[in-house]
Amino acid sequence: MRRFKRVLLGVVFAVSAVAGTAGWASGNAQQPVTGPPPGAAAWSADRSLGRALPDPARAEPERVAAFFAGLAPAERRLLLERHPLIVGNLDGVPVALRYEANARAVRGTPYERLARDGRRILAFDPRGRGQVAEVYGDLATARRVAVVVPGSDTDAGSFDRPGKGHRVVAGMAKALRDAAVRTTGPAPGHGPGHRADPPGAPGTATAVIAWTGYTTPVGVGIDAATGDLAEAGAPRLARFTRGLTAVGAPRPSLFCHSYGSVVCGLAAADAHASDIVVFGAPGMRADSVADLGTDARVWAARNADDWIARVPNVELFGLGHGEDPASGGFGARRVPAREAAGHDGYFAPGTDSLRAFAAIARGELR
Template sequence: MRRFKRVLLGVAFAVSAVAGTAGWASGDAQTPVTGPPPGAAAWSADRSLGRELPDPARAEPERVAAFFAGLAPADRQRLVERHPLVVGNLDGVPVELRYAANARALRGTPYERLTRDGRRILAFDPRGRGQIAEVYGDLTRARRVAVIVPGSDTDAGNFDRADKGHRVVAGMATTLRDATALHGPADPGTAVIAWTGYTTPVGVGLDAATGDLAEAGAPRLARFTRGLTAVGAPRPSLFCHSYGSVVCGLAADRAHASDIVVFGAPGMRADSVSDLKTDARVWAARNPSDWIARVPNIHFFGLGHGEDPASGGFGARAVPADGARGHDGYFEPGTDSLRAFAAIARGEAR
């Protein structure tokens, strides 16, 4: 009974904390993007190659990779031209084909800017607020891969806002890429991917306080990582910010990840590292000025995200972050957190 009362008090405090921070009204309810990419029906009906194409909703990335490996170059190009949205989003398709397909799919859309200056777009889904995965570095040659999973208020329209610098997911990716390039910008050692591949909460409201969007995003993240390894990339390290930590926690047992790093995390929907059921190394960072510390770590009737991953009892490896400032300052150049992140991404941290 005493524990039950403490949980109820935590729920009440969580509600008041969220309301006091930004107000429930600021969090517009979002409908998550799920299912196969646009154009899947036409793809499934296509018999132009004289054979059935892999089901974009059910085919495992490994099967997709094997299918494309058996195609002639002309047949691969035919599929890019006929079904760019499917080829560009289908995990297991060779990287260069996905780049070409997404460049084609982006033309004439509000996101056409992403086709300029040789940008490498690994996924593009125009549904909802838009979803994007962009690669920084050479994914086909990289010895290590890092994937950054963002939190609330991230979509295709704002994931790369230049005025936000390292505080948005594209800025985090470029900063981490620079920090890992020990031998200059041409160093193929580590490729970094800004993965805006799920429907994120808007504002601080019920979507952010519950796990519905994370539950929809976790299978997408897990499949994305499996798609990387299916085409020969190394198992990636996942860097998960804020609500993105909830996504990573729910995907942990299915993701092909070498490391899972959470920072500014409200929780991972787990009480401990062992609950995540992953063989990846789990790391956690929280700086003293991060407001996320004021959010109660509860999980009750769907509200809250569980134990604080940065607490000693959770069992994650500690990432130093005393030099970072605020909820989104972990990639500030010169900080101890960025140095630690770079060492993890390079596979050098122990």
């Protein structure tokens, strides 16, 4: 009874906190984008190759990969030219083909900047506020892959917003990529004899993906307090990661910020991840690491002045996201974050959290 009262008080506090921000009154509830992008009907009706094409809504990434592996170059190009949005977003399609398809798809849209300067866009969906995934590094040759999963207020327009640096998902991915390929000396938790790989060594073949592949909450409102958007986004993340392994990439490590930690928690059992790192997390919709149903190593970081610590770790009546992943009882491996500042400072250059993240991305911390 005492625990129930504590949980109920926590929910009341959470409701009051959210209502106090006018989040619920601001009309910012989001409709999650699900299913394949526009053009799926034309793709499904296409018989230009003399046979049915993989169902973009249901075909497993492994089947998609096998289908494209059996196509001649001219057949691949035909599909790219006729259906760039489907080819660019279909998990299991060869990486280079997706880059080219998405470069075509973004032209003439508000997101045309994504086609400039040889950017490697692995996914692009113009629906809603827009979704995008961008690769930093060479995914085709990478020995290690990391995927950064953002929290609220992230979409195709804001994910690489100028002037925000490491505080937006593209900046986080760039900072992690830079740190992962740099000689940084001893990795956190290792002795002076353990050094990071020098540039050019096998361990530095790390690619990092900024993945804005789900509809994120806007502000601190009802969407951020419930799991609805995370429940819609988790299958998209799981499918995306399975698409990476289907084309020969290694199992990725997931770096999940804020509400992105809820998405990663719900996707954990199906995401084919080697590591799941949450930071600034309100919860993972699980009581412990064991409840996640994954064999991935699970890590958690939270600095002393992150405001997320004031959010009650409860889950009741659909509100809240459960146990604090940074608490001792959850069972996650702790990531140092003494030098990080605030809710979005974990990727700041020179911080202990970024050094640890880079070591995890390289597979040096276990």
